[in-house]
Amino acid sequence: xxxxxxxxxxxxxxVVILALFFGFTTESFFSASNLxxxxxxxxxxxxxxxxxxxxxxxxxxxxxxxxxxxxxxxxCARLALAGMPAIVCILGAMAIGAIxxxxxxLLVNRxxxxxxxxxxxxxxxxxxLGLIFTxxxxxxxxxxxxxxxxxxxxxxxxxxIYYCVIVWIILTLIIYxxxxxxRFGMHTYAxxxxxxxxxxxxxxxxxxxxxxYVICGVMCGIAAAFTVAYNNTATASLGxxxxxxxxxxxVVGGVVMSGGSGNAIGALLGSLFMAMLSNGMLKYGIxxxxxxxxxxxxxxxxTAGDAQFARIMNARMRARNS
Amino acid sequence: MSAETNPVLLxxxxxxxxxxxxxxxxxxxxxxxxxxxxxxxxxxxxxKSTIIKIITGVYTRDAxxxxxxxxxxxxxxxxxxxxxxxxxxxxxxxxxxALTVTENIYLGQEIKGKLGLPDWKRMRKExxxxxxxxxxxxxxxxxxxxxxxxxxxxxxxxxxxxxKAKLIIMDEPTASLAASESEKLFETINNLKSRGAAIxxxxxxxxxxxRLADRLTVMRDGKNVGVLEKDEIEARRVIELxxxxxxxxxxxxxxxxxxxxxxxxxxxxxxxxxLKGISFTARGGEILGIGGLVGSGRTELISCIYGAxxxxxxxxxxxxxxTSHKILANMKKGFGLVPEDRxxxxxxxxxxxxxxxxxxxxxxxxxxxxxxxRKEVELAERxxxxxxxxxxxxxxxxxxxxxxxxxxxxxxxxxxxxPNVLLLDEPTAGVDVGVKADLYQYMRDLAQEGHIVIMVSSxxxxxxxxxxRILVIHNGVFFEEFMHENVTQEAVLLxxxxxxxxxxxxx
Numbered sequence: 001x002x003x004x005x006x007x008x009x010x011x012x013x014x015v016v017i018l019a020l021f022f023g024f025t026t027e028s029f030f031s032a033s034n035l036x037x038x039x040x041x042x043x044x045x046x047x048x049x050x051x052x053x054x055x056x057x058x059x060x061x062x063x064x065x066x067x068x069x070x071x072x073x074x075x076c077a078r079l080a081l082a083g084m085p086a087i088v089c090i091l092g093a094m095a096i097g098a099i100x101x102x103x104x105x106l107l108v109n110r111x112x113x114x115x116x117x118x119x120x121x122x123x124x125x126x127x128x129l130g131l132i133f134t135x136x137x138x139x140x141x142x143x144x145x146x147x148x149x150x151x152x153x154x155x156x157x158x159x160x161i162y163y164c165v166i167v168w169i170i171l172t173l174i175i176y177x178x179x180x181x182x183r184f185g186m187h188t189y190a191x192x193x194x195x196x197x198x199x200x201x202x203x204x205x206x207x208x209x210x211x212x213y214v215i216c217g218v219m220c221g222i223a224a225a226f227t228v229a230y231n232n233t234a235t236a237s238l239g240x241x242x243x244x245x246x247x248x249x250x251v252v253g254g255v256v257m258s259g260g261s262g263n264a265i266g267a268l269l270g271s272l273f274m275a276m277l278s279n280g281m282l283k284y285g286i287x288x289x290x291x292x293x294x295x296x297x298x299x300x301x302x303t304a305g306d307a308q309f310a311r312i313m314n315a316r317m318r319a320r321n322s
Numbered sequence: 323m324s325a326e327t328n329p330v331l332l333x334x335x336x337x338x339x340x341x342x343x344x345x346x347x348x349x350x351x352x353x354x355x356x357x358x359x360x361x362x363x364x365x366x367x368x369x370k371s372t373i374i375k376i377i378t379g380v381y382t383r384d385a386x387x388x389x390x391x392x393x394x395x396x397x398x399x400x401x402x403x404x405x406x407x408x409x410x411x412x413x414x415x416x417x418x419x420a421l422t423v424t425e426n427i428y429l430g431q432e433i434k435g436k437l438g439l440p441d442w443k444r445m446r447k448e449x450x451x452x453x454x455x456x457x458x459x460x461x462x463x464x465x466x467x468x469x470x471x472x473x474x475x476x477x478x479x480x481x482x483x484x485x486k487a488k489l490i491i492m493d494e495p496t497a498s499l500a501a502s503e504s505e506k507l508f509e510t511i512n513n514l515k516s517r518g519a520a521i522x523x524x525x526x527x528x529x530x531x532x533r534l535a536d537r538l539t540v541m542r543d544g545k546n547v548g549v550l551e552k553d554e555i556e557a558r559r560v561i562e563l564x565x566x567x568x569x570x571x572x573x574x575x576x577x578x579x580x581x582x583x584x585x586x587x588x589x590x591x592x593x594x595x596x597l598k599g600i601s602f603t604a605r606g607g608e609i610l611g612i613g614g615l616v617g618s619g620r621t622e623l624i625s626c627i628y629g630a631x632x633x634x635x636x637x638x639x640x641x642x643x644x645t646s647h648k649i650l651a652n653m654k655k656g657f658g659l660v661p662e663d664r665x666x667x668x669x670x671x672x673x674x675x676x677x678x679x680x681x682x683x684x685x686x687x688x689x690x691x692x693x694x695x696r697k698e699v700e701l702a703e704r705x706x707x708x709x710x711x712x713x714x715x716x717x718x719x720x721x722x723x724x725x726x727x728x729x730x731x732x733x734x735x736x737x738x739x740x741p742n743v744l745l746l747d748e749p750t751a752g753v754d755v756g757v758k759a760d761l762y763q764y765m766r767d768l769a770q771e772g773h774i775v776i777m778v779s780s781x782x783x784x785x786x787x788x789x790x791r792i793l794v795i796h797n798g799v800f801f802e803e804f805m806h807e808n809v810t811q812e813a814v815l816l817x818x819x820x821x822x823x824x825x826x827x828x829x
Binding site for chain 1: 351379455630650653661666667668669670672673680681682684688691692693694722725
């Protein structure tokens with residue numbers, strides 16, 4: 001078994017252990033309604049984390065994910081309010097996301113701004129645009145219901161599983177396939193782990209980076225559309241700090257920040273882990289402020305564990321070769 | 323001041339160094355006198371860098387003694403070497419581009435003022451004094467990244483002078499300099515010498531050595547094979563010492579048939595001030611060697627052919643059609659490049675052997691964009707078998723392989739495509755003898771199939787052994803052409819330094 005599979009297995013075991021822990025120590029963790037809610041939360045972070053993992057693997061970062069979700073969500077709500085069918089609302093959010101992702105890639109590729117700075121700044125712009133498009137009455141932001149039964153029906157569920165969870169899992173599988181089984185996917189790994197060598201091997205660096213940014217934008221659009229439908233409105237706090245949740249999920253799932261390794265399944269497991277953690281802590285009655293601290297501490301533990309894991313794997317590899 | 327009568331400054335006696343049981347330095351003696359420029363020459367792998375690294379404390383010697391001014395010094399670390407008054411200026415300068423000249427000079431050795439804080443005013447004054455003393459043309463407040471390469475080197479030298487170095491070691495100092503900048507450096511060196519500094523000067527370039535050196539030590543196979551005084555320094559003599567009497571290996575050479583239908587033509591190629599009108603034709607079935615000094619533009623030439631760099635003018639045509647400036651387009655036409663620095667450009671260390679093989683062949687294993695897993699595995703397994711990659715585990719990251727096996731992957735992933743034009747830049751650098759023989763065989767097999775093989779190499783034995791024809795670059799143009807039958811290592815080296823030979827055909 002190679003180190004990548006072991007890493008995914010570790011993420012998987014973490015999720016199982018955490019589930020069992022909360023399951024046995026709290027009463028309602030495994031109840032149908034809680035699981036349903038938990039998965040829905042996971043799908044929200046998870047869809048964004050899915051886009052994020054593509055960008056991170058390509059050797060970049062996207063700090064505008066929250067801003068993109070906010071703006072795409074507000075546009076989606078406007079479309080819904082205008083009585084558009086659900087499909088148009090979702091496609092609209094995806095299109096806006098794609099455009100924002102493309103703008104991010106232009107900032108990075110053409111204007112040569114460091115990805116961290118470019119997307120941080122762009123994120124401000126997108127959430128600012130979102131604010132402009134929120135619903136207002138007399139200048140004050142209100143949570144106006146979109147009143148579009150066609151659109152809000154996408155927030156429904158099959159049994160205990162929300163549609164957004166199904167979409168999230170399907171998207172994860174698609175992206176996973178793209179990452180492992182397509183030329184584009186392999187080019188992304190090559191670029192993220194070693195840009196110069198990748199270029200010398202014929203990888204079109206700019207194109208690959210651009211597509212990954214666009215994927216991230218589209219994922220934010222999808223996540224935002226489902227959230228708007230579920231909340232039945234778009235608020236200014238939509239997408240707030242989601243980029244950090246998504247990055248955290250990626251890191252926990254074994255996506256290495258320096259690029260070139262990790263995959264969509266890891267991002268899925270990481271998102272599940274993050275959602276379970278929030279959910280379980282609520283069950284313990286730990287309030288939101290403390291939750292943040294726990295989440296932060298866990299990310300530190302995860303990254304430190306990853307670094308140790310990489311060192312052990314390297315040492316083993318060396319021992320085997322000598 | 324005559325150098326012969328000067329007292330000896332640095333003396334190395336019987337230096338021995340082993341790596342993995344292989345002796346790379348065998349009892350080396352070396353002495354440098356005060357007030358002299360002492361040149362150190364030798365082929366790649368002769369042990370020049372190793373002895374320098376021992377003197378500067380990067381490596382520790384296994385045996386031998388080092389004296390400075392007649393006193394034994396025990397150099398174990400870089401700091402020991404600095405304390406003994408030795409400074410080194412490496413090929414890749416070690417300056418921090420965003421800092422000023424003064425800041426760079428005093429970085430890590432700041433003069434402390436009140437409260438123990440660095441006293442930049444005083445350091446600036448000291449820098450100014452140093453600059454004036456040596457008559458350099460440099461501003462102590464200039465930010466280093468705004469300076470040209472020659473001035474950066476001056477800053478390096480000032481850095482050495484600021485710690486009152488007695489011996490300054492320069493490792494290929496002109497490698498990255500333009501001709502006019504080199505002139506400035508030579509002035510500086512003469513200036514330093516006249517002030518009593520000793521300089522150990524390592525260079526491949528004979529012309530420089532004639533001009534600068536008061537004495538010259540030649541190394542070969544880890545030994546000091548001769549010390550020449552100024553009036554004894556002469557091209558043929560130096561080169562004979564460098565090469566020794568290695569016999570040409572003729573046993574297994576035969577000329578392969580030429581395939582005229584496979585032709586690469588380069589016409590009047592110009593690139594910056596490196597290439598000044600290069601023209602040649604390479605034909606299928608031929609292994610064309612490109613010789614010349616390091617930094618003579620060889621790498622730029624093949625990078626232009628591959629499409630990794632864009633020439634300023636001139637044309638490159640393959641079978642009558644101009645080549646692209648895009649790597650991918652050329653790859654599809656059957657071009658492949660094994661770059662000089664495999665770590666930086668050749669392979670992707672995190673990715674597995676399988677993925678590295680695949681990366682060069684996605685047009686074959688993923689024509690629709692979706693990878694055919696069976697073909698991908700097949701490609702890797704065949705590659706591992708054909709090119710004898712060890713360990714034969716296709717999922718192992720290439721970064722974990724030994725240097726020789728990494729190179730087999732780098733070469734193999736191109737060979738697996740049977741490229742019409744394979745470009746190789748120092749293909750056997752850092753590869754052991756057994757692997758070298760394998761790599762040569764792969765190159766010959768490819769040529770036998772009627773493909774074009776173009777190889778840049780600094781290893782003269784390799785260049786003269788494997789090439790059917792050798793073109794030598796000097797001053798940005800092809801200077802001489804040699805055919806396999808009558809080439810000698812001496813002749814190639816002479817041509818690299820701009821001396822015409824009987825063996826070659828002037829171009």
